[in-house]
Structure formats: C-alpha cells, structure tokens
Amino acid sequence: MPRFRVRDPAPLAGAAVGLGLVVGLSALLVPFRAEITRATPALVLVIAVVVAALVGGRIASVVTAAGAALAFNFAFIQPYWTLNIAIVDDVVAFAVFTGVGTLVGTLVAIQAQRRRVAEHRAHQLEALNHQLEVVQAERERLAEEATRVAVLEQVDEQRGALLRSVSHDLRTPLSVIEAVTSDLRAGTHYDEATRDELLDLVLDEAQRLDRIVANLLSLSRIEAGALRPERQAVVLGELVADSATRLGRLFRRAPVKLEIADDLPLADADYTQLDQVITNLLENAAQQAPEGSTILVGALPEAGNMIRVFVEDHGPGVGDSLKEHVFEPFWHGENSSSSGVGLAICRAIVEAHGGTIHVESPTGGGARFVFTLPARRE
Numbered sequence: 522m523p524r525f526r527v528r529d530p531a532p533l534a535g536a537a538v539g540l541g542l543v544v545g546l547s548a549l550l551v552p553f554r555a556e557i558t559r560a561t562p563a564l565v566l567v568i569a570v571v572v573a574a575l576v577g578g579r580i581a582s583v584v585t586a587a588g589a590a591l592a593f594n595f596a597f598i599q600p601y602w603t604l605n606i607a608i609v610d611d612v613v614a615f616a617v618f619t620g621v622g623t624l625v626g627t628l629v630a631i632q633a634q635r636r637r638v639a640e641h642r643a644h645q646l647e648a649l650n651h652q653l654e655v656v657q658a659e660r661e662r663l664a665e666e667a668t669r670v671a672v673l674e675q676v677d678e679q680r681g682a683l684l685r686s687v688s689h690d691l692r693t694p695l696s697v698i699e700a701v702t703s704d705l706r707a708g709t710h711y712d713e714a715t716r717d718e719l720l721d722l723v724l725d726e727a728q729r730l731d732r733i734v735a736n737l738l739s740l741s742r743i744e745a746g747a748l749r750p751e752r753q754a755v756v757l758g759e760l761v762a763d764s765a766t767r768l769g770r771l772f773r774r775a776p777v778k779l780e781i782a783d784d785l786p787l788a789d790a791d792y793t794q795l796d797q798v799i800t801n802l803l804e805n806a807a808q809q810a811p812e813g814s815t816i817l818v819g820a821l822p823e824a825g826n827m828i829r830v831f832v833e834d835h836g837p838g839v840g841d842s843l844k845e846h847v848f849e850p851f852w853h854g855e856n857s858s859s860s861g862v863g864l865a866i867c868r869a870i871v872e873a874h875g876g877t878i879h880v881e882s883p884t885g886g887g888a889r890f891v892f893t894l895p896a897r898r899e
Contacts, residue, residue, distance in 0.1 A: 530576070530577050530578030530579075530581070530630070530633070530634070531576060531577050531578075531581075532577040532578055532580040532581045532584075533577070533581075534576055534577055534581075535572075535573045535574070535575075535576035535577010535578060535580075535581025535582070535585070536573060536577055536580070536581040536584040536585060538572060538573060538576050538577070538581075539569050539570060539572060539573025539576075539577070539581055539582070539584065539585025539588070539589075540569075540573075540584070540585055540588045542568070542569035542572055542573075542585075543566060543569045543585065543588050543589045543592050544592070546562075546565050546566060546568070546569060547562070547566070547592045547596050547597075550562045550565060550596075550597070551596055551597075554596070554597055559593075559597055559598065562593060562596070562597045563593060563597075563621075566589040566592065566593055567589070567621065567625055569585055569589055570582055570585045570586045570589055570623075570625055570626040570629075571625060571626065571629050572585075573585035573626065574625075574626040574627070574629035574630040574633060575629060575630075575633050578630045578633070578634065579626070579627055579630035579631070581630075582623075582625075582626025582627060582629065582630050583623060583626060583627070585626065586619065586623040586625075586626050587619075587623075590619040591604070694726035694727070694729045694730050694733075695726075695730070697722060697723070697726045698723050698726050698727065701719045701720075701722060701723050702723065704719070705719065721770065725770050725771075728767075732800060732801075732804065735797060737862065748794075748869060748870065748873050749873070750790060750791035750794055750870075750873055750874055751791050752789050752790060752791060752874075753789075753790070753791070753792060754787040754788075754789070754897045755787060755788040755789075755790050755792050755795060755897075756787060756788075757781070757785060757787075757788045757795075757820050757828060757830065757894075758779070758781040758785060758820065760792065760795060760796055760799060761779060761781065761799055761818055761820065761830075762779060763796075764796055764799045764800050764803060765777045765779070765803060765818065767800075768800065768803055768804065768807070771803070771804060771807040772807055772816065774807075774810065774811075774812040774813070775806075775807065775810035775811070775812065775813070775814045775815060775816050775834070775835075776815060776816070777803070777815075777816045777817075777818060778815050778816065778817050778818070779818050779819070780817060780818070780819035780820075781819065781820050782819075782820060782821040782822060784822060785820055785821065785822055785828065786822055786826075786828065786896040786897060787896065787897035788828055788894050788895070788896060788897060789874075789894070789895045789896060789897040789898070790874055790894055790895075791870075791874070794870045794873075794874075795870070795874075795894070797866065797867075797870065798866075798867045798870050798871060798892065799818075799830075799832075801863035801864065801866060801867050802832040802867060802890050803816070803818070803832060804863065805832075805863060805864065805890070806832050806833070806834040806836075806888075806890075807834075808836075809834050809836030809837065809887070809888065810834040810835060810836050810887075811835060811836060814834065814835040814836075814887075815835070816832070816833070816834050817831075817832070817833040817834075818830075818831070818832050818833075819831050819833075822896065823893060826895060826896045826898065827876070827893045827894065827895060827896060828893065828894045828895075828896050829891065829892075829893050830891070830892055830893070830894065831889050831890065831891040831892075832889070832890045833883060833887060833888070833889040833890075834887045834888060835885065835886055835887035836887050836888060837887075838882055838886055838887050838888045839880050839882070839888045841882075844879070844880050847864050847880060848864050848865055848867070848868040848878070849865060850862060850865040864890075867890075867892070871892045871893075871894070874894055874895065875894075875895050876892055876893040876894045876895065877892065877893050878890065878891065878892035878893075879891055879892075
C-alpha cells in the first residue's frame, strides 16, 4: 500500500515569508498613513501573520505576529520610527494588535494542521480503497478460476459417465445382434419359430440402439442449448397408443393399460420430443415392472389449461431421498441397467414446453412418473 506523510510545516520558510510580507505591506502603507486610521494597517498586517501560519505553522505565526507588532508600532504609532508609545490609546491598540495577531496566527496554524491531517487520512482511505479493489479483483479472479476448474471437473466427470454409459448401453445390444447374426450366417439350423424369434430379437436390439442414439443426440442438443420445441396440435391419446404399440415387445412381461380421458384437449407440443418422453418413460417402466403386473399410462385435463400425463409401474419404486436424483444426467439406482440419460432428457423436454415432471410413490407400491404439458388453445 502506498505510504503518505503529512506535509510538515516549515517554520523558517513561514517566518521568512511572513516577515517579508510585513516589511512589504508596511512599505506600501506608510505613504498613506496620514490618510488612514490605525485599523487599516493592523488588518493588513494580520494577513502576513495568516500566511506565515499556513506556510510555517504556529512558530512562524508567532514570530511574524511579533514582527508585525513591532512594524505596527514603529511605522504607524506616533512618534513614528521609534518604539516609544506616547498615548495610552496607542498602548491599548498595540496590545490588542499583538494579542489578535498571535491568536489569529495560532488558530490558522491549528486549522492548517488539521487540514493536513484530514488530507493525510483521505489519502490513506484512497489507498485502502485501491487496495480493497485490488483484493476484490483478485478474489473475483480466483472465484472465476475456481468455478472454471469446477466446471471442467464436472465436464470430465460427465464425459467419463457418458463413456461408461455409451460403452455399456451400446455394447449389450451390439453383442446380441452380433451373436444372432453370426449363428444365422454360420448356417445353424433353427426351426421357423426359433428363427423368427431370433430375428425379432435382432430387431428389438436394433430399435434399442436407435433409442439410445436418439437420447444421446437429444442430450447433446440440451447441453448446447439448442432444444427448442416446434409446437403443434398433438392428439395425446394417439401418440401414447402408437408408442406403446411400437414398443410392444418390451411389455411381454407386463402389459400396458391406457386410461385416456374422453375430454382430453389437444396438447400444444413438439410431436417428436413428446414421443421421446413417452418412449423413455415406457421403457423405464418396462425395465422396472415385475412379471405379471400392469403398466398404467394415463392422461387427463388439469386446471390452468394443462394436461397431466402419468406412467405407473409396480416395480421397486423410488425412495423419497432419491426422487430428485432420478432426473439427473447419468444417475441410476442400484442394480439398474439404464444409462441414466432418458429421465434427464424427459425433464429437459417437459420443462422446455413449460411443464413440470416428478415421481410419486403410489399406494400400492412402485413408481408413478407424472408430467404436465400445456393444452392447445383453439
């Protein structure tokens, strides 16, 4: 921090300036002393005392006041050019001038010293403010650097999670497809039913790969901020039915039951993105639903020109402490084979439409994923 010192008064310089002014002012007034009262030179000579106090401080003001008193007596009180005082009034005037000059000089010197101290403190405050600004700027720089490091660590962590997810999710269906096609190419003899089942298995895994790739592409658009719905009027009941039919082979263990309200309005949504939400929720439910149970999909109108959609299964459910985590990218629960991408994409798409999504715990057990969408205004 810069150091500032109070500018010390210069007594010798102040006394020299003051006495010089006394001599000069006296020389100017002497030719007119017959035409002016003694008050005029007294007031003028006080100016010299004030200047001496400003320059040299209290000592210089006292010395100048003494010199001014002598000059006042010598040049302006009769008999002139002597130090004698003949009249009592002149004695009083001389004493008053000496006292006033000394007092004024002292007061001015004290005030000048206070001003110097105030300036010094102002410089100190200015230096402290400057140092504070430097420290604040450095702190902000360090905070930005820490944030940048945290973001890079998060990106690295997500990149590692993505690589693990992709390697797992892609390798499983590819292994199945490779095994089946290798057997078929090798000429292994299968009956017609088994051959059809193997081909259906290849088709299922190929469609699963397609859904994984679609989710990864959507995830990249979400991270790039390029997920913008192209809204249109969507018949939600038909979209849900088409999605359930397309994924029919996933529900061999647990069939899907639809409960679509008759008075359901049209949804104001991006058809492709909404289909991806339904597909991810249905696939998630199919993975969790136990054999012989039923997956329930419903849609009904809700207040505020919204539509409420839910997908419910009777699987192990989601604990209360985990309900907020299930929608985080790359998060998945214990013993889960999912990539942890699908539900995160569901939340991003629903929120981009102006809706909300959450998971509930039904009375009969399992999990119910619920999301809302705006209805189309006719």
